[in-house]
Structure formats: C-alpha cells, structure tokens
Amino acid sequence: MIEKLGMYLQYPFVRYALIVGILIALCSSLLGVTLVLKRFSLIGDGLSHVAFGAMTIAAVLNLTSQMLVILPVTVISAVFLLRSGRNAKIRGDAAVAMISVGSLAFGYLIMNIFSTSSNLSGDVCSTLFGSTSILTLTERDVAICTVLSIAVVVTFILFYNKIFAVTFDEDFSRAAGTHTDRYQLLISIVVAVIIVLAMNLVGSLLISALIIFPALSAMRLFHSFRQVTVCSAVLSVFCAALGILISILAGTPVGSTIVAVDTAAFIICCAAGLILGGIRK
Amino acid sequence: MALLTIQDLSIGYDAHTVLQDLNFSVHTGDYLCIVGENGSGKSTLMKTLLRLQKPVSGRILTGDGLKETEIGYLPQQTIVQKDFPASVREIVLSGCQGRCGMRPFYNREEKALALQNMERMGIATLKNRCYRELSGGQQQRVLLARALCATRKLLLLDEPVSGLDPKVTAEMYSLISELNRDGITIIMISHDLSAALRYASHILHIGPTVFYGTKEAYLESEPGEIFTRDSYATTEPQRAKHKGGKRK
Numbered sequence: 001m002i003e004k005l006g007m008y009l010q011y012p013f014v015r016y017a018l019i020v021g022i023l024i025a026l027c028s029s030l031l032g033v034t035l036v037l038k039r040f041s042l043i044g045d046g047l048s049h050v051a052f053g054a055m056t057i058a059a060v061l062n063l064t065s066q067m068l069v070i071l072p073v074t075v076i077s078a079v080f081l082l083r084s085g086r087n088a089k090i091r092g093d094a095a096v097a098m099i100s101v102g103s104l105a106f107g108y109l110i111m112n113i114f115s116t117s118s119n120l121s122g123d124v125c126s127t128l129f130g131s132t133s134i135l136t137l138t139e140r141d142v143a144i145c146t147v148l149s150i151a152v153v154v155t156f157i158l159f160y161n162k163i164f165a166v167t168f169d170e171d172f173s174r175a176a177g178t179h180t181d182r183y184q185l186l187i188s189i190v191v192a193v194i195i196v197l198a199m200n201l202v203g204s205l206l207i208s209a210l211i212i213f214p215a216l217s218a219m220r221l222f223h224s225f226r227q228v229t230v231c232s233a234v235l236s237v238f239c240a241a242l243g244i245l246i247s248i249l250a251g252t253p254v255g256s257t258i259v260a261v262d263t264a265a266f267i268i269c270c271a272a273g274l275i276l277g278g279i280r281k
Numbered sequence: 282m283a284l285l286t287i288q289d290l291s292i293g294y295d296a297h298t299v300l301q302d303l304n305f306s307v308h309t310g311d312y313l314c315i316v317g318e319n320g321s322g323k324s325t326l327m328k329t330l331l332r333l334q335k336p337v338s339g340r341i342l343t344g345d346g347l348k349e350t351e352i353g354y355l356p357q358q359t360i361v362q363k364d365f366p367a368s369v370r371e372i373v374l375s376g377c378q379g380r381c382g383m384r385p386f387y388n389r390e391e392k393a394l395a396l397q398n399m400e401r402m403g404i405a406t407l408k409n410r411c412y413r414e415l416s417g418g419q420q421q422r423v424l425l426a427r428a429l430c431a432t433r434k435l436l437l438l439d440e441p442v443s444g445l446d447p448k449v450t451a452e453m454y455s456l457i458s459e460l461n462r463d464g465i466t467i468i469m470i471s472h473d474l475s476a477a478l479r480y481a482s483h484i485l486h487i488g489p490t491v492f493y494g495t496k497e498a499y500l501e502s503e504p505g506e507i508f509t510r511d512s513y514a515t516t517e518p519q520r521a522k523h524k525g526g527k528r529k
C-alpha cells in the first residue's frame with residue numbers, strides 16, 4: 001500500500017490536492033471555533049450557497065475569472081449576515097437560512113434557464129458536493145490558494161487575542177475601547193475567503209463540515225480557547241490529509257471521504273472526552 | 282475638573298426615551314451607587330456612560346485624564362454560552378485589550394497585571410480552570426479581575442452581587458470598597474439599599490423623581506425617604522408583583 005501511495009505521490013495533481021486540501025482544512029478550522037460559539041455553525045452552508053449563486057451568474061456571463069464575481073458577493077453577504085446576527089431584527093439562523101435557500105434556488109434557476117449543458121443535474125451535483133475538481137488543480141490554483149491561506153493564517157494569529165475577546169464578550173470589548181465593528185468585519189471577510197476557497201475542495205454542501213467538526217471535536221477534549229483552537233487545527237489538517245489519501249487509494253469522492261473521516265474523529269473525541277471526564281472526576 | 286460630568290443627558294432606545302435631563306458629576310475617589318426600581322433605566326444609563334449606546338441628547342464629559350480605554354466594566358449579565366471554552370486566565374487577560382491597543386500580543390507587564398489581579402480577587406489558584414465550570418461567585422470574581430485589568434481609575438459595576446449568597450455578597454462588597462480605598466472610583470448599580478447606604482459616598486436615585494447627592498443628603502430627601510421606607514417595609518412577594526407592574 002505504501003508503494004502504491006508512493007506511486008500516486010509522484011503525480012503532481014495528487015500533490016497539489018494534498019497541499020490545497022491541508023491548507024483549506026487548516027484555515028476553515030481556525031475560525032470554526034469562533035463561528036460555532038457565535039451560533040453561526042451554518043454560515044458555511046449559507047455562504048457557500050451564495051457563492052454557488054454567484055458562480056452561476058459568472059458562468060452565464062461567461063467570465064473567465066469567476067473569482068472576481070464570487071469573492072465580492074460572498075464577502076458582502078458574510079458581512080451582512082454576521083452583522084445582522086447582533087442587532088437581531090432577523091435572528092442569525094433565520095437570516096442564514098433565508099440567504100442560503102434564496103441563493104441556492106436562484107442559482108439553480110439561472111443554471112436551468114441559461115445552461116447549455118445537457119447534463120444539468122450532474123453539473124449542479126458536482127458544484128454542490130465537490131467534484132473531482134481538487135484533482136484537476138493547476139499550478140496557478142495552488143499558488144492562489146497558498147497565498148490566500150497564508151494571509152488567513154497570519155491574520156488569525158495577529159488578531160487572535162482580539163478575536164477571542166470580541167467573541168467572548170462583545171460589550172466588554174467595546175467598553176474597553178476595542179473597535180469591535182472592525183474585528184467583526186475582519187472575521188466576516190476572512191470567513192468569506194475561506195468558504196470560497198473551500199468550495200473547490202469539498203463543494204458547497206460539505207463546507208460546514210470542515211468548519212464545524214474539528215471545532216466540536218476539540219471542544220470535547222479541551223477547555224481553554226487556545227487549546228481548542230490548536231487542537232482543532234491539528235485535527236482538521238490530519239483528517240483532511242487522511243481523507244484525501246483514502247479517497248485516492250479507494251477511489252471514493254474526496255469531499256465526502258474527508259467529512260467521513262472528520263465524523264469518525266468527532267466520535268472518537270466524544271468517547272475520549274467522556275473517558276477523560278470520568279477520570280478527572 | 283471631575284472624572285465624569287453628565288450634562289442634560291437623556292437616555293433611551295431609538296425614539297423611546299427612558300430618562301431625561303440628568304445632571305451630575307463623579308469625582309475621583311467617589312463611590313457612587315445608582316438605585317431605582319426595575320426598569321427605571323439604570324443599566325441603560327451605565328451603557329450610555331460606557332458609550333455602548335448613544336445618548337438621546339446631552340453630553341458626557343470625561344476629565345482628570347481619563348481615557349476611553351481606561352474604564353473597567355462588569356456587566357449585569359454576561360451571556361457566556363454554556364459551551365464556551367475559556368480558561369480563567371484567558372478571560373482576565375482579555376481585560377488588558379484596551380491597554381494593548383493595536384499591538385497583537387499581550388506583553389509581560391500585562392500578563393503580570395492579570396496575575397496580580399487574579400491574586401487580588403483570590404482566584405489565582407483557578408487560573409487554568411474552565412470559566413463555565415466555576416460557581417456564580419467565582420465567575421463574578423473572574424469578571425471583576427478582568428475589569429480591574431482594564432482600569433486603574435474607574436470601575437462600573439452593574440449589580441455585581443445579583444445571585445450571590447449573603448456570605449459571598451458581603452465578601453464582594455468588601456472587595457469593592459477595598460478597591461475604592463485604593464483610589465479607584467466606583468459607580469455601582471445595586472438593589473441592595475442597605476449595602477448602598479453602608480458603602481457608598483454618593484447616591485443617584487433614578488425614577489419619576491431623580492435625586493443625586495451624598496448619602497447623608499439622600500436619607501433626608503423625599504425619594505430617599507419613600508424608597509428606603511418601601512424597600513424595608515414591603516415583603517418579598519409584594520415587591521415581585523410591584524416589579525411586574527412597573528416593567529412594560
């Protein structure tokens with residue numbers, strides 16, 4: 001098996017997939033903790049549907065660089081969603097659901113009306129569930145992804161303390177003179193970037209899994225913000241790498257395999273948490 | 282120049298005004314207690330003082346070199362989700378964020394300050410414990426330690442003893458008055474009139490009639506007389522009913 005793996009790793013597309021997969025897993029797990037705690041677990045889902053809607057528009061307009069449409073639209077929606085969650089006229093979950101369902105329907109409608117492809121449901125299916133597109137990455141994709149990931153990680157590390165403070169108690173932070181609005185905006189933008197990135201890997205529907213599972217698993221085991229963040233990053237990277245390798249060896253779809261591994265890790269962490277909790281008591 | 286000067290301040294939400302034409306000033310070293318019935322606007326006033334919300338009209342002036350980032354705050358309810366993983370140390374340290382400004386990490390001084398304040402509040406042994414697993418009294422001390430990290434001058438406390446048992450309440454009050462003796466100005470909201478009268482130097486009574494003055498003057502005044510008589514005379518169930526009626 002090792003030999004087989006070694007053989008596969010000779011191919012650049014396998015290496016690209018691994019690099020991109022690990023980077024995306026790392027980025028999405030970093031903000032996962034914050035999002036889960038702010039009750040925005042499903043924002044990944046919602047925003048990826050927005051990105052899907054934007055993508056259909058870009059496809060219909062026949063734009064060569066779809067990112068130019070997808071990224072701004074997603075960022076704007078993220079800002080709107082995370083902001084509306086606070087001054088709740090429409091509560092966070094309802095707003096997410098509204099945007100998510102709306103843009104999904106809209107995107108499908110556009111695809112239906114304008115698409116020239118005969119295999120429409122196949123197209124939709126692959127954008128939603130992630131196709132093999134991670135296995136068809138070009139060098140340029142890898143470069144873009146690497147740059148954006150590094151930007152995300154650096155931003156997160158630089159603002160780690162502020163992100164913690166704002167997530168834990170926004171009122172106190174504002175009273176202490178922190179510009180919480182700016183950090184809220186920063187978080188929204190980073191989330192949107194991560195989601196647009198992740199769409200390539202696992203497709204719209206499974207993005208939430210990448211955001212939620214590592215955070216929830218880590219929260220079973222650890223009780224301080226820093227430990228949870230570090231643990232979820234490590235776990236996420238490990239699961240993504242394992243998932244990609246399995247999917248290559250077994251020929252299973254990449255996205256679903258990663259999520260399956262994440263789920264397994266979550267179950268193991270739950271069990272470990274229970275046992276450790278028992279020992280501590 | 283006073284630490285805080287409040288001029289013709291009206292407070293409220295959107296179009297709806299809760300309180301009008303407040304005028305008072307707080308001087309360094311004061312211990313001001315804000316009393317009033319439920320829903321009279323105490324928390325709203327405090328949030329306005331903290332600039333968490335805009336005043337409807339009027340002004341809040343700061344003096345004595347008080348910077349906006351130098352106010353410590355203990356909220357009435359910190360709605361910390363049940364599942365938030367945060368250690369005591371992380372929370373207390375987050376009180377230094379105003380001091381820290383744009384610098385991304387806390388420096389050695391700030392870490393030392395956090396430790397010192399944890400010791401002051403008697404929670405140094407809990408520093409690696411998870412916040413949500415602490416008792417109400419311990420949690421309140423953690424938040425007070427956090428507030429102390431944010432300020433050397435002014436502390437705003439919104440019902441710091443609600444939900445605490447009499448023994449812990451007494452400890453909390455003596456901690457606070459100790460801080461006041463160390464030179465920190467205190468503005469505290471409290472329902473506990475006897476404690477307010479015991480510890481405070483000034484009283485702000487808000488309600489239909491507003492009173493501001495020293496506690497001696499308060500006892501002589503009309504709202505003071507009515508309020509003290511009421512809160513000592515009425516029994517608990519009747520007070521609860523009273524509260525319900527006033528809410529709206």
Ligand SMILES: Nc1ncnc2c1ncn2[C@@H]1O[C@H](COP(=O)(O)OP(=O)(O)OP(=O)(O)O)[C@@H](O)[C@H]1O
Pocket residue numbers: 294299317318319320321322323324325326357528529
């Ligand atoms: N977010 C809000 N939007 C609109 N009105 C509000 C809001 N919060 C409070 N109010 C109203 O403002 C008034 C004052 O509320 P506030 O919370 O300041 O009272 P309080 O004096 O702190 O009461 P308590 O003793 O119960 O803490 C109340 O009538 C309340 O209904």
Ligand SMILES: [Mg+2]
Pocket residue numbers: 323324325357439
């Ligand atoms: Mg209140």
